Amino acid sequence: MSHSVLGHNSQALSLHVPVPSSRPGVTPDFSALGIPPAGLCPRPPVDVPAADIRNFAFEMIRVLDDDNEAKGEWKPDLDADTLRRGLRAMMLTRAYDERMVRVQRQGKTSFYMKSTGEEAVAVAATMALDRGDMCFPTYRQQGIFVARDWPLRDLMNQVYSNSGDRLKGRQMPVFYSSREAGFFSISGNLGTQYSQAVGWAMASAASGDTRIAAAWIGDGATAEGDFHYALTFASVYRAPAILNIVNNQWAISSFAGFAGGEATTFAARGLAYGLPALRVDGNDFLAVYAATQWAAARARANLGATVIEMVTYRADAHSTSDDPSRYRAANEA
Template sequence: MTNPNNATITTVHTAEFTAGDALKIPTLRILRDDGSLYEGAVAPDLDKATALKMYDTMVFIRVLDERMLAAQRQGRISFYMQCLGEEAATVGSAAALDDKDMIMAQYREQGALRYRGFTLEQFMNQLFSNEKDLGKGRQMPVHYGSKDIYYMTISSPLGTQIPQASGYAYAQKLRGLNNTTICYFGEGAASEGDFHAGLNMAAVHKAPVIFFCRNNGYAISTPANEQFVGDGIACRAVGYGMKALRVDGADILAVYQATKMAREHALATNEPVLIESIAYRLGAHSSSDDPSGYRSKEEEEKWRQNDPISRYRLWLIEKGWLNDADDKATIETLRTEILDALKVAEKVAKPGIEHLISDVYAEPIPALQQQLDDLKAHIRKYPDAYPVTAGRLD
């Protein structure tokens, strides 16, 4: 039988349903909570320098998150988002990539950014939106971006980066580049229309993109079991005709291995792959969220035993690559360095007001220039309401 509909046709003679739970995707686990390997598991081939860079990045992000959430509570920055409990997912996946693979993040992937080389000063400049910020102060905190290290600037609306990643990866293929694009998003963003459009586009046009879904249990306050009844997110990829992997997102060795495998497949076949990371969001959704309103302390404590940093630390110590005493000293040093950098960045001047309209067009159009002129006139009229900006208009 010819098949113009591109669907597999198997003939039956009595009607029968295919159940929604017919496809069960297993979860890759390599590292136990005590730092030992599961029976039959094989650790990926990591050299000591890479393994320690992965660990140092996770620890840096944990300390940065701790310090900057406190800074937000003190009123020093306006907003913050932690990746507490998901450090292994973002760092392990970034470590498996080439430095010129494009990263399109959602907003909880500061681990991938740090692994690529984003400096402490660059983090602070963005968080304080000062004149040294690469984004010229036009983004809210944690909306990072860096052209130099192939990290696309983050957008607030959920899911926008998913079809963009499909298009970018398709362009990589057309240009003959031996690189892929990784696109991070949460399971809540997988409920957006852009998710379905982006995956279908990548599958049909054979774009070498890795879709990395962080299924952390909650879309802000909505638990996963109120978002969908299917077997997570990975099974949706199969429906679009692409390969899928599910991984323990608190197991950095498993995340690294899964991402390395996905990258190799994407480049060898020019086909997309979806990875679903299962790792509980230990912190609040953001500094504006209070998780006590929708989940219990007991639930949080249960998952806290699954800490990705502790698990990986034990494995490194067992291999003789990490000394526990030195590790504690490093954490204290980091706390000092981050606090010192914070104090410097918060005193740096804000960007000039002209940057509100720069980079929109090669040359500001008359309408934008008029709006800027009107704004300056308003500030001059009410200088007491804008004490910092009023003196820097010319």
């Protein structure tokens, strides 16, 4: 049989290896992010079919414009007290992070992970939920506790693994857990949070409860099987869950392209499962609040889960054990 019949390729094959836009010594370039003006995306009704808002997985919901003015249909109707409470929670989260890194550098605890630049991802989303809803976080959602007025002393005890640690030293520092706060135990195998969140949401629905689940996963962990298992179950059983993808551009030292972020958006993964998928400016408190509020209303109406990609940036090191200057431009942040 001839080579032509077999479809022989005379050109040598090559493998594509994703390359980040900047490495140490290179000038950072963010032009590929394509951040649109605020207020352009319409706000659909919560019962809209997922297929009718397919484009939302590729656009970006923004409310605050560059002059700090709230624009568009997604602008949530929040009073001044709520806005001040949200700002205070974000600032307190950052202050807590700074203090805990300082004590780690002093040798008083072994490890810490900051959420610098990502505070709205946790705080705004939590404020849009009900107090009884269960949160299944990844590493950088300590703002959930702060937004729910949980005592910082309790978090510090866990980081120190001292006699006041409710987990009695059985978890790494920052792997918090509190049923009373609606904060499900953090697992080092981060993808498992998605599967557990969907399972919890299914159990809530099966028992006739009124509470929904909200989960957070990093861009890197979306490449794990647990992510896809969770989306399958969420789609089939219409689990009342909000599935947040925190795209902060970096998974430790690997940029988002290695998890598939170069080929398409992370929100687009929800489309294959028939789930509505939103892409949101994760640094925009109002946009995160509004998107979460929309997804929560959808879940409570028994319309199923929503995938939300929070586009943000990990402004600091992955952890106190990480030196980002070794893999990204020093002035990128």
